[in-house]
Amino acid sequence: MRLSVVVPCFNEENGLAGLHARLNDVLPMVTHDFEIVMVDDGSSDQTLARMRELASEDPHVRYVALSRNFGKESAMLAGLSHADGDVVAIMDADLQHPPELLGQMIELLGKGYDQVVARRNRKGEKRLRALSSKAYYKMMNRLVDVRLRDGEGDYRVMTRRAVNALLSLGEYNRFSKGLFAWIGFDTAVIDYQNVQRCTGQTKWTFRKLLNYGIDGVVSFNNRPLRLAVYLGLIVTLLAFFYAGYVVVDVLASGVDAPGYATLMVGVSVLGGLQLLFLGIIGEYVGRIYYESKRRPHFLVKETSGTPHAASLRVSSGKEHEANQ
Numbered sequence: 001m002r003l004s005v006v007v008p009c010f011n012e013e014n015g016l017a018g019l020h021a022r023l024n025d026v027l028p029m030v031t032h033d034f035e036i037v038m039v040d041d042g043s044s045d046q047t048l049a050r051m052r053e054l055a056s057e058d059p060h061v062r063y064v065a066l067s068r069n070f071g072k073e074s075a076m077l078a079g080l081s082h083a084d085g086d087v088v089a090i091m092d093a094d095l096q097h098p099p100e101l102l103g104q105m106i107e108l109l110g111k112g113y114d115q116v117v118a119r120r121n122r123k124g125e126k127r128l129r130a131l132s133s134k135a136y137y138k139m140m141n142r143l144v145d146v147r148l149r150d151g152e153g154d155y156r157v158m159t160r161r162a163v164n165a166l167l168s169l170g171e172y173n174r175f176s177k178g179l180f181a182w183i184g185f186d187t188a189v190i191d192y193q194n195v196q197r198c199t200g201q202t203k204w205t206f207r208k209l210l211n212y213g214i215d216g217v218v219s220f221n222n223r224p225l226r227l228a229v230y231l232g233l234i235v236t237l238l239a240f241f242y243a244g245y246v247v248v249d250v251l252a253s254g255v256d257a258p259g260y261a262t263l264m265v266g267v268s269v270l271g272g273l274q275l276l277f278l279g280i281i282g283e284y285v286g287r288i289y290y291e292s293k294r295r296p297h298f299l300v301k302e303t304s305g306t307p308h309a310a311s312l313r314v315s316s317g318k319e320h321e322a323n324q
Contacts, residue, residue, distance in 0.1 A: 003027065003034040003106070004085030008075035012093040013046040019093055020054050020061065026099045027060075030106055036061045038093075039079040042069030048302075055304040067299040073174040074298040076154065080163055082303070089157040096120075097155040101192060105157045114162040114185035118155040120192055147181060152189065156180065172297065173287050228277045235273060 005023060009016070020036070027034045040048045040063060051063035064082050066075065076090060087106060091097040097118065105116040154176060158166075165183040 001031050001033065001087055002085040003031050004037055004083035004088045005034065005102075006037045006039065006076065006079030006083050006088060006090045007093050008039045008041055008072050008079060008090075009043065009047050009051075009093045010041040010069065010072070010075070011043045011045045011047060013043070013050050015093055015095065016047065016050045016054065019095055019099075020058070022095065022099045024058070024060075026102055030103050034060060035083070035085065037079050037083050038063045039075045039082075040065040041072065041075040042066050052304075062304045063302075064300055064304075065302040067301040070298045072154075073176055076176060077167075077174065078298045078300065080167060083163070086160050087157055088160070088163045091155050097153075098192060101155075101190065102157065104190060108188045108190070109157055109159065111188075112186060113188045114159045115180065115187040116157050117152050117180075117187060117189050118192055119149065119152045119189050149189075152177070159185075161185070172290050172293075172295065174297070228280050231273065232277065235270065239270075 005027070007019065012019075016038070023036055027036075036058075038051050038054070038061065040051055048063075048065050051061075051065070054061045055063050062082070064078050066078060070078075079090070080088060087109060089102060089105070091099070101118050105118060108116045162183060162185050165185070166179060169179055169183075
């Protein structure tokens with residue numbers, strides 16, 4: 001068995017040495033045939049320089065440097081497309097994903113599973129963030145067509161069959177949590193205690209988390225559009241009922257005060273709903289716009305062994321198979 005460990009990195013210069021040391025302690029006990037594929041997602045610090053040093057010192061280390069910051073989704077896709085192992089693991093560079101779990105995860109993979117996911121608890125997290133995450137997953141599971149579980153992130157190991165299935169999904173707007181669940185296959189889950197970052201600060205600000213949550217809702221289903229239709233019908237029915245009430249009241253009591261407050265409330269509510277619906281429609285139209293461009297998910301400027309490599313596009317697992 002050849003094992004590939006894909007590690008997306010963005011401004012992780014201070015943590016790569018510790019990550020490399022931990023992986024070198026763990027991986028030889030799992031298999032003697034392994035590689036560590038580090039992906040530099042356009043870092044602005046010395047992350048790429050550290051990767052070059054590690055690759056020159058350790059033949060097990062390979063790196064892929066993207067031409068700019070394309071985001072974690074594209075960085076994971078770049079790593080998966082360059083990994084050539086029979087089994088592929090994805091983990092973060094900040095050591096919040098303990099490498100020591102890989103042996104247990106790969107052991108489960110050998111029992112007939114195509115994916116093994118490590119699910120963390122939220123011990124040690126801020127209460128507000130933990131509650132908002134639980135609420136988000138409950139909402140997502142009512143909206144999307146696949147099942148997402150709180151605590152399941154990107155830390156997982158997959159067979160080559162599962163990796164090729166992911167690579168065959170060429171959509172530009174990627175929501176990996178949904179894609180991991182969408183491809184199906186038999187999946188096992190192991191639980192572990194939440195681990196804090198060893199170095200540096202998290203790159204996930206509240207704004208980025210909010211945008212990621214919106215991407216997950218909009219990119220992976222069309223139910224918000226259906227919800228807008230239902231809500232529009234409800235508001236229309238209420239408006240008709242209110243119009244009937246006004247007519248009956250005028251016939252029974254005559255013309256009363258102009259009703260400034262009622263008019264302003266109605267205009268404000270309907271105007272807000274219209275803007276909300278336009279925003280929802282705009283999100284979907286924007287995604288159609290990006291998909292129609294058919295731009296590559298990422299561009300590579302350098303890889304270990306082939307500096308200044310030509311740019312490439314990844315759209316399916318077939319491309320990977322052709323490169324084998």
